[in-house]
Every structure is written in C-alpha cells, then in structure tokens.
Amino acid sequence: MKETPYLGFGIGLRPKHYADLLKNPPKVDWLEIISENFMLDGGRSMSYLEQFQERYKIIPHGVSLSIGSSNSLDWTYLKKLKKLVAQLDPPWFSDHLCWNHYGKKYLHNLMPLPYTSEIIDYVAERIRVVQDYIERPMLIENVSSYVEFTGSTMPEWTFLSEVSEKADCGILLDINNIYVSAKNHHFDPMLYLRSVPKQRVRQYHIAGHDDQGSYILDSHDHAIRDEVWALYTEAIPLFGDVSLMIERDEHIPSLSDLLKELNYAKALWKNTVAAPA
Amino acid sequence: MQKRSGKTQLLPPPDFLRDVQIWMQDAVSVIELDPKKALESRKYLTGSDHLESDERLQIYINDYWPRIVESLAEDFPKLKKLWGDDFIDWVQAYLTEMPADSHSLFNLGKRFPAFLKRRYKEKNRALVLEIANYEWAHAQLYFVKNSKALNLEKLNDPDYLMQSHFRLAPTAIPLYLQHDLINWNNQKQVQSIPTYAVVFRDAQFHILAQSVEFGLYTLLNLLKKPMKVPALIEAATPLLVSAGFNPEPLDYQKWFQTAVQNGWMTQTYQRRK
Numbered sequence: 175m176k177e178t179p180y181l182g183f184g185i186g187l188r189p190k191h192y193a194d195l196l197k198n199p200p201k202v203d204w205l206e207i208i209s210e211n212f213m214l215d216g217g218r219s220m221s222y223l224e225q226f227q228e229r230y231k232i233i234p235h236g237v238s239l240s241i242g243s244s245n246s247l248d249w250t251y252l253k254k255l256k257k258l259v260a261q262l263d264p265p266w267f268s269d270h271l272c273w274n275h276y277g278k279k280y281l282h283n284l285m286p287l288p289y290t291s292e293i294i295d296y297v298a299e300r301i302r303v304v305q306d307y308i309e310r311p312m313l314i315e316n317v318s319s320y321v322e323f324t325g326s327t328m329p330e331w332t333f334l335s336e337v338s339e340k341a342d343c344g345i346l347l348d349i350n351n352i353y354v355s356a357k358n359h360h361f362d363p364m365l366y367l368r369s370v371p372k373q374r375v376r377q378y379h380i381a382g383h384d385d386q387g388s389y390i391l392d393s394h395d396h397a398i399r400d401e402v403w404a405l406y407t408e409a410i411p412l413f414g415d416v417s418l419m420i421e422r423d424e425h426i427p428s429l430s431d432l433l434k435e436l437n438y439a440k441a442l443w444k445n446t447v448a449a450p451a
Numbered sequence: 452m453q454k455r456s457g458k459t460q461l462l463p464p465p466d467f468l469r470d471v472q473i474w475m476q477d478a479v480s481v482i483e484l485d486p487k488k489a490l491e492s493r494k495y496l497t498g499s500d501h502l503e504s505d506e507r508l509q510i511y512i513n514d515y516w517p518r519i520v521e522s523l524a525e526d527f528p529k530l531k532k533l534w535g536d537d538f539i540d541w542v543q544a545y546l547t548e549m550p551a552d553s554h555s556l557f558n559l560g561k562r563f564p565a566f567l568k569r570r571y572k573e574k575n576r577a578l579v580l581e582i583a584n585y586e587w588a589h590a591q592l593y594f595v596k597n598s599k600a601l602n603l604e605k606l607n608d609p610d611y612l613m614q615s616h617f618r619l620a621p622t623a624i625p626l627y628l629q630h631d632l633i634n635w636n637n638q639k640q641v642q643s644i645p646t647y648a649v650v651f652r653d654a655q656f657h658i659l660a661q662s663v664e665f666g667l668y669t670l671l672n673l674l675k676k677p678m679k680v681p682a683l684i685e686a687a688t689p690l691l692v693s694a695g696f697n698p699e700p701l702d703y704q705k706w707f708q709t710a711v712q713n714g715w716m717t718q719t720y721q722r723r724k
Binding site: 178210213214215216217218219220221238240242243244246247248250273275276277278279280282283285287288290292293296299300303314321322323324325359360388389391412 | 461462463464465467468469471472473475476479480493494496497499502503504506507508510511514515518519522550551552553554555556557592593594595596597652656681
C-alpha cells in the first residue's frame with residue numbers, strides 16, 4: 175500500500191460548526207466530511223466546502239459505498255465519489271467494512287458482515303476495483319455490531335486484517351467501535367488491537383457511546399468515555415503516528431467543547447509518546 | 452483490473468452473504484419484529500447469555516426508524532407540526548411501501564408527496580398535499596445544481612433578448628397554492644388564500660418563498676421548456692387573456708426583470724461546434 179501522510183488531529187465537519195470554523199478558524203489539523211453530503215451538483219454545502227478547502231485538508235469519509243453488499247458496485251455512486259475526491263485531492267478516502275443495501279432498498283445503517291474466507295475474497299476484490307477507479311488509497315473502517323452470524327468462521331479482527339491485506343488497502347481503526355463490539359460480543363479489545371496489521375492502520379476514529387445495560391449502543395451522541403480514552407492510550411504505542419479524528423453525529427457540542435476533546439486526545443498522545451517504554 | 456466494460460468478471464457474492472442480506476434487510480426494515488423472523492433469527496444469528504438472537508435483531512430495528520424519521524422531519528417540518536405524533540405513522544407507512552432507494556438521505560422524501568396523494572384521504576387532504584409539495588420544493592432546492600445568473604443590463608439588448616433561449620433556473624420552482632403557506636407559521640390556522648408563488652434558492656443559498664403575480668407565474672411555468680422571448684410571449688398571451696388579463700409589453704418587461712433579478716431564469720447556452 176502507498177505511503178500516506180500523518181495528518182495529526184482532526185474533527186468531523188458538521189453544519190453546526192460552519193460559522194464558527196469560518197469566523198475564527200481554530201487550530202485543527204484536518205477535517206473529515208461525510209462524502210455523501212457533498213456528492214452534490216451545487217448548493218450551500220458545496221459552497222461551504224470550497225471555503226473550508228482553502229483552510230484545511232479535507233478527507234472524504236463515506237457511509238453508503240456498501241462495499242460488502244451482494245449487489246454489484248454502484249458506478250453512479252462511484253462516479254460522484256471520484257468527482258469529490260478529484261476536487262478535494264485527499265491522501266486517502268474511507269468507508270466502512272459493511273453493507274447497507276441489497277437490491278434497490280437502502281437501510282441507511284452500517285450492517286455487519288459474516289466473517290468467512292469466501293467473503294474476504296469477495297470484499298477484497300471489490301475494494302481493489304474501487305481503489306483503482308478512484309485512484310486513491312482507501313481505508314476501511316471497522317463498524318460496531320450487535321449481532322454475530324452463525325456462518326462466521328473467524329473473529330472480526332482476523333476478517334478486517336485479511337481483507338486489508340488481500341485488498342492492499344488501509345484501515346481506519348474506530349477505537350470506540352472496537353470497545354462497543356468487544357462489550358457486545360465479549361471479546362478482549364486489546365486482542366483486537368494487537369491483531370490488526372500495524373502498517374495498515376492509517377487513521378483512528380474515537381467517539382462516544384451509550385450504555386443500554388444489556389448492550390452498548392454506538393450512538394456518537396456522547397462525550398468520549400474514559401474506557402475509550404483508555405483504549406486509545408493503549409493503541410498509541412502499538413500503531414505510532416496515526417491521524418486521529420473525533421466523531422460526533424448527534425447532540426453535537428459547541429466547537430469549543432469539541433476542541434477540548436481534541437486537545438485531550440493530543441495531550442494523551444504526547445504523554446504516551448513521551449513516556450519511557 | 453475490472454472496469455465498467457465488464458470484460459473481467461468480479462467474483463459472485465457468496466450464497467450465505469446474499470441470503471443473510473436478503474433476510475436481514477426484510478427483518479430490520481419493519482415497524483415490529485415479525486415473529487417468524489424472530490424464530491428464523493436463530494438460523495442466521497448467534498445469541499448469548501445476555502441477548503438472544505431476536506433481541507439482537509431488535510437493536511437494528513430500533514435504530515432504523517429514528518434516523519429515517521428524523522431525516523424526513525427535517526425536510527417536512529410543517530407537516531410534522533401539523534400531524535404531531537401521526538407524522539411517524541405516515542413516514543413508516545411511506546417507507547414500508549416505498550423504501551429508500553438512494554444512497555443519499557437527501558432523496559428520501561422525493562416520493563413522499565406522490566405517496567400522500569395516493570394514500571392520504573383525510574378531511575384536510577388538500578392542505579396536506581399542498582404542504583408536502585411546498586416542503587419538498589424547499590428540500591430539493593438545497594442540493595440542485597447552481598445556475599448561471601443572467602445579466603440584467605443585457606436584457607436591454609434587443610438582439611440578445613430576441614435570439615437567446617431562456618429557461619427556468621433549476622433553483623426556482625413555481626407553485627400554485629390554495630393556502631397561504633408562505634406566511635403560515637403553524638401557530639394559527641392556515642388561511643385559504645390562493646397564491647401564485649416561487650420557491651427558490653438565492654445567491655447566498657437561502658431557500659425562500661415569495662408570492663408573485665399570475666403573469667410572472669405563467670411565464671415561469673412556460674419556461675420549464677427553453678424558448679425564445681417571441682415564442683414565450685406567443686404562448687403566454689392567450690393563457691393570460693383567457694384568465695382575464697390583458698397584458699401590455701410593459702408587463703412582460705417587468706416580469707422578465709423580476710425573474711432575472713431573483714435568479715429565477717437562466718439561459719440555455721448553445722454548444723460551440
């Protein structure tokens with residue numbers, strides 16, 4: 175896989191923060207956008223995007239590629255994505271290792287995949303095709319899940335690792351999703367972290383979740399919890415300099431509060447890197 | 452590597468993957484978990500001490516509707532306020548019959564007005580259908596293509612005016628409303644005031660609505676098909692006369708100016724050979 179630059183610490187670009195980000199541009203290393211919200215022909219979002227592009231490196235992160243779908247690849251979607259990538263010129267683009275539609279019906283949710291060797295081959299080939307077409311490295315993100323499939327023959331970390339190796343793509347490691355799935359499926363999150371190929375992890379997501387008692391919901395609507403910060407701290411020495419992004423999609427806090435979380439992530443990284451081995 | 456030409460075949464999807472996706476898609480996009488699907492869940496999903504397979508499936512069902520309802524509530528705020536809790540029932544009926552067929556949530560509401568036209572039979576049917584059309588006009592203008600503004604001064608050039616093909620800008624939608632939705636804020640009963648209106652996106656990307664004269668509304672409707680000014684006047688005049696107007700050349704000039712100033716008209720540019 176091609177080398178990718180270390181971008182530092184970023185946040186998700188959300189409409190609530192547009193005005194603040196333009197008025198007093200804060201020290202944020204980069205921004206991540208939801209690709210589909212900008213795969214448009216015109217309008218306000220596209221106008222804002224041009225303004226942010228002048229100030230920040232912007233990475234497109236998709237939610238609807240549906241790389242694991244049994245459907246054939248959606249070339250109309252890919253054409254729009256390619257246009258967006260050409261506009262932004264990012265070092266990579268990303269989406270999830272999941273499916274979200276079958277036939278013509280979209281669930282608009284990140285649905286997990288069964289983990290089998292056959293599905294590794296199937297998904298990895300599709301990622302290769304997409305990477306070649308977009309002409310940019312792709313990172314695949316682990317999703318949080320609430321189900322496991324009877325047909326699965328391996329753990330999630332093996333599946334993710336083998337897909338990335340066979341597809342020759344990168345990994346966007348969502349630390350919160352690892353925590354959520356570990357709790358929901360009773361596995362050791364550290365085993366997950368230690369098992370994924372170090373050189374392929376190019377970005378982190380960290381986010382908040384909601385404890386529902388009998389399971390953990392990946393809600394992206396809370397501040398990042400201590401247990402996720404702790405897992406992030408464990409990841410730092412394992413993976414080295416990996417670009418990080420704080421993800422918040424619901425109950426979005428003020429920009430200043432989000433930046434406090436970002437600064438906290440930076441401080442953890444500095445302290446961990448500086449600490450003697 | 453495989454391109455769209457399809458010369459190199461990609462691997463077919465594994466049978467188990469396809470079976471799981473067909474089953475799970477049907478199982479998740481329902482209002483209540485079907486007992487048959489609950490039983491079948493054991494075939495596809497593993498349970499645990501904490502949660503049985505059907506309880507795990509239920510988490511996805513619980514997650515499916517709020518996201519979709521919230522998205523449509525953003526596109527149809529007046530309908531949501533008018534209906535209150537019934538809004539969720541109508542959204543669920545809509546998406547059960549016409550599931551999301553686009554990768555983008557922006558397109559989720561595009562068939563909602565047509566669905567309501569077919570299904571909504573209540574006493575306030577006319578008002579509801581009108582609100583649905585009015586709000587979807589607003590929603591779709593959020594993401595349509597930008598159009599090139601016309602130069603008002605150029606309208607003084609007779610050659611330009613007579614020879615160019617003009618058309619309705621993609622950022623403008625003329626609507627005939629039987630109710631005063633433009634000034635209705637849901638706080639009081641909506642007035643039955645027939646209104647000719649244009650819902651449009653301005654240069655600062657605000658989505659606005661404005662009432663217009665019948666003459667201008669007629670011109671804009673005709674401009675859905677590109678045409679030159681003489682043809683436009685020829686088509687508009689009998690419509691206006693039959694509606695009781697006797698338009699003067701000055702009226703056309705005024706309507707043209709209003710349309711151009713507001714960015715409601717654009718030009719069809721000829722491709723150079």
